[in-house]
Structure formats: structure tokens, C-alpha cells
Amino acid sequence: MVSLESFPEITGSVLTDPDVMAAYAVDHCSPVHGAVPLAVVLAETTEDVAAAAGWCYANDVVIVPRGAGSGLAGGASAIEGCVIISLAKMNAVKEINAQDQYAIAEAGVINADLDRAVREHGLMYPPDPSSFEICSIGGNVATNAGGLRCVMYGVTREYVLGLTVVLPDGRIIRTGRRTVKGVTGYDLTQLLVGSEGTLGIVTEVTVKLRPAPVIPPTTVAASFPDVVSAAAAVAAVVGTGVVPALMELMDRRTLECVEALRPFGLEDETRAMLIGQGSTPEDAAVLAREFEAAGAHYTVVSDDPAEAAELLAVRRAAFHAYEHAGNIFSEDVGVPRSQLPEMFARIEAISAKYGVDIPTCAHAGDGNLHPTLIYPRGEREVPQAIWDAADEVFQAALALGGTLTGEHGVGVLKARWVGEELSDDVLELHRGIKAVWDPKNLLNPGRGF
Numbered sequence: 001m002v003s004l005e006s007f008p009e010i011t012g013s014v015l016t017d018p019d020v021m022a023a024y025a026v027d028h029c030s031p032v033h034g035a036v037p038l039a040v041v042l043a044e045t046t047e048d049v050a051a052a053a054g055w056c057y058a059n060d061v062v063i064v065p066r067g068a069g070s071g072l073a074g075g076a077s078a079i080e081g082c083v084i085i086s087l088a089k090m091n092a093v094k095e096i097n098a099q100d101q102y103a104i105a106e107a108g109v110i111n112a113d114l115d116r117a118v119r120e121h122g123l124m125y126p127p128d129p130s131s132f133e134i135c136s137i138g139g140n141v142a143t144n145a146g147g148l149r150c151v152m153y154g155v156t157r158e159y160v161l162g163l164t165v166v167l168p169d170g171r172i173i174r175t176g177r178r179t180v181k182g183v184t185g186y187d188l189t190q191l192l193v194g195s196e197g198t199l200g201i202v203t204e205v206t207v208k209l210r211p212a213p214v215i216p217p218t219t220v221a222a223s224f225p226d227v228v229s230a231a232a233a234v235a236a237v238v239g240t241g242v243v244p245a246l247m248e249l250m251d252r253r254t255l256e257c258v259e260a261l262r263p264f265g266l267e268d269e270t271r272a273m274l275i276g277q278g279s280t281p282e283d284a285a286v287l288a289r290e291f292e293a294a295g296a297h298y299t300v301v302s303d304d305p306a307e308a309a310e311l312l313a314v315r316r317a318a319f320h321a322y323e324h325a326g327n328i329f330s331e332d333v334g335v336p337r338s339q340l341p342e343m344f345a346r347i348e349a350i351s352a353k354y355g356v357d358i359p360t361c362a363h364a365g366d367g368n369l370h371p372t373l374i375y376p377r378g379e380r381e382v383p384q385a386i387w388d389a390a391d392e393v394f395q396a397a398l399a400l401g402g403t404l405t406g407e408h409g410v411g412v413l414k415a416r417w418v419g420e421e422l423s424d425d426v427l428e429l430h431r432g433i434k435a436v437w438d439p440k441n442l443l444n445p446g447r448g449f
């Protein structure tokens, strides 16, 4: 084991107590158990990160970058003998430029804190993962996170203008720009977005902002007799050409899990719930019309922001409710939106075939589903039926023209399936890019692809 004696002085702190480090060794992905790290660095500056990375490079020590640890794919879990570099203490919003509509945030800033800060200037930071109160901007960049508002505004990628990044050997680089346009050189900023901590450690992010809407959106919530007709309603809305401000779907088992955690009055007849928002009352009327045409039992339309927040709190509670129900193997498949009804039908069939509980919610407007396979909390290893059912869900998504992961990333959990989506030639290019950025393969090795 490498000795930490020569570890450089940094502004932040270096943890080595095994009990304390255990909290940094895992994320929210139950199947991936973190190994024992050598140390956890709580960086406070970009220079801290650079010093720690440089030491790791010189001593051939693996690095795991870590944001807030809310990931669902095991990407921030510890590798045996690694140094975890946590960005959590780098949580300052350094600049908000209202005139040019951008902000510069340290990587550890919590997503919702950034949005709250820019709202004071009449602006918004649109990408809002359900985990917005517990995930960091750096983690959002590393996973190209999506969220509820992304159906209208686009995902993290569309908002990242520039980055400060520490390379695996400790060099500090800046990519991108503050301008609206800019095409100098290869777009390394966008290469880093979604790279899951395998190419560089992001320490600062320059994000694009938008004016916050002046009129609150109109919310439409509907109860359906089954999840397939709710999914058909989503496909029908997409067919109208109206872009909803939000469109989230929950199946019966998801609603039951949320009801068990924070009761909201789930009705017996509700087998699925769709929550949509229109940025104008006219758009909302189109949503309500399509929901009813697809067979909704009842539809509620509201322009009361408090009521909307209450409904969305049910959706945002879904993952916590799944975690409350047991250990979770969280999938994140995406399909073309016309295929949503078929994908939901296949998930129901797979659940019945394997006798596995698979509550599913979806950023339905994006065709991004979260089938979440639940197994007993006491089981340390993932039961074979879960692996088999998970495999069939992935295969179903790919067969319908979809993808393995819409927003959570590959991490450790999905690495075994990547070759099913990416061809050998494409994987070879990935390996080439990785070798240029990280020639010693020390940065989050084995994650992402």
C-alpha cells in the first residue's frame, strides 16, 4: 500500500478514518458496494484538486472523483486503494452575470442552490434532476443529468458553456467560453459532459441561464386505468407538436411506494398518473384534451403554483420511496416516445415473468423511463432474477430503438451492457480518447464504458 507521508499540503482536508471514509465509498446504487479507499480528499480549491491528482499520478494511485454521491450507477463508488477526491466543499457560486445570462459555479454547488441564487436576478438554471436538492453541478456535468423541466428546456449539456478541469496528472485546463457562440478548436467541453469522471475532474462550471418564466405554467394531472394508456397519452401529446413544459408518468407500484412513504391520498382506481405542464393555458388545454382522449378517468387543471408543487413533490419522492421499499437496481432506459406504450407493456410482462417488483416512473416527455427493480434490503448480492429481468428490460429498450441510459450514466452498474449499444469500432474510439486524456488509466477506471 502506498504511504500518504509524501501527500502534499492542501487547504482542504484529507480523511483516513475507515468509519468516516465509508460514507464516501458508496452512492445511491444499492448493487455496487464501495471498496476501501486509501484516503478521501475534501478539496476546497482547484489547486487542492490539482495537488491531489498530481500526487496520485506520481504514485500510480487510482482517483475517484465525487460530487454529492447521489448517483444511481455506482460511478462514484470507491475502488480498492483509491483516493476519492470530493468536490462537496467547493460550493460557491462565484459569479452571476445577469446581463450576459451566465453563472460560474464551483463543482460542489447543489443544483437547487444554483437555481435559487440566479432566480434572485430573474433568471433560471433549467436542468432539474429529481435529486436537485442533493446533487452537485459537477456531478450533473459528469453524468449529463436530465430532469423534469428538460423536456422543454433541454438537459445539462445544453447549458454548459465552459469548464475548469484538472487532468489526471494534475494540470489545470480551461475549456469553452462565456459567449453565446464559439467554435475555436474541438469541443472539449461537450466531450467532458457525460464523461462520468473518466477524463478529468471538473472544479468549476460556467453555465448558460435563461430568463425565468413570468407566468407560472398550467398543470394538468390525470388518473389512468392502466399505464399503457397513460403512455399512449404521452405519445399523442408529442404527435400534436405542442412542447410540454413537463410531462412525468408514474405507474401504480410507484404511486403505492410514494403513498407508503408520504401519503397523498392514492385512489383505488388510479393505476397510473400523468402530470403535465403547459407553459401557456392553451398548451395545457391540449394536454388535457389528449389525456382524456387516451382514456383518463379524470383530469385536473390548475394554475396554482402551490398545487403544482404538491403534485410534483409526489413525483420527486419516487426514488426515495423506492429506496424505502428495499434495495434498488435502478434502470434508466430511453426509447423513442412513440414506443413508450410498448416499453411499459414489456416492463409489466418482464415483472410478471420473473416475479420481480419493478415500479416505473418516467420523464415521459423525453421517453426516459426508470424501471426500478426492487429486492429485499437484507440481500447483499443482487439476486439472479434481478439480473435476468434487468437484462430483458435493457434488451427490450434496445430492440425498440432505445438506449441503455438516458441520464444516470453507465457507471459500474451498466458497464456489462455497453457493448450491446456501442459497436466495436465506437468502443475502440472511446478507448483511444481515454488513453490520450488519462494515459495511466488512473481516473475512475472501468466506469462509463
Ligand SMILES: Cc1cc2nc3c(=O)[nH]c(=O)nc-3n(C[C@H](O)[C@H](O)[C@H](O)COP(=O)(O)OP(=O)(O)OC[C@H]3O[C@@H](n4cnc5c(N)ncnc54)[C@H](O)[C@@H]3O)c2cc1C
Pocket (backbone or CB within 6 Å): 027, 028, 064, 065, 066, 067, 068, 069, 070, 071, 072, 074, 075, 076, 087, 107, 128, 129, 130, 131, 134, 135, 136, 137, 138, 139, 140, 141, 142, 143, 144, 145, 146, 147, 148, 196, 197, 198, 200, 201, 202, 203, 319, 320, 407, 408, 411, 444, 447
Ligand atoms: C432521489 C434521486 C433522484 C434522482 N433523479 C435524477 C433525475 O431526475 N435525473 C438525473 O439525471 N439523475 C437523477 N438522479 C441521479 C443523480 O442525482 C445524478 O446522476 C446526479 O447528476 C449526480 O450528481 P452527484 O453530484 O451526486 O454526483 P456523484 O454521484 O457524486 O457522481 C456521479 C458521477 O459523476 C462523477 N463526478 C461527480 N462529480 C464530478 C466532478 N466534479 N468531476 C468529474 N466527475 C465527477 C463521479 O465520478 C461519478 O462517476 C437521482 C438520484 C436520486 C438519489
